[in-house]
Amino acid sequence: MTQVAIPRPLSASHKSGWLQRLVSLPRQRRALARLDARLLKDVGITRAQAEAExxxxxxxxPDIWISGRC
Known part of the structure; x- marks a missing residue:
């Protein structure tokens, strides 16, 4: 039998959570760009990847933020 998923409307708390993550995104990306070589190695990314992000x-x-699965 085939199942059809009907998306339900986002709750107010989900909408505000998504908005908070979106607002914090530039701050997080700036912080990533400021990490030194040792910390970038700990995270497992290169300087070029950090600068690109x-x-x-x-x-x-990130797709997971948009999908609401986080």
Missing amino acids: AARPIWDA
């Missing part, structure tokens, strides 16, 4: 626009949010 920091340069992304605010509307280019």
Whole structure:
């Protein structure tokens, strides 16, 4: 039997959580760009990857944030 998923409207708390994450995104990206080589190695990314992430626009949010699964 095939199941069809009908999306339900987002709750007010979910909407505010998504908005808070979106507002914090530029701050997080700036902080990532300021990490030194040792910390970048701990995180497992290169300087080029950190700079590329920091340069992304605010509307280019991670897919998991947009989908609401976090």
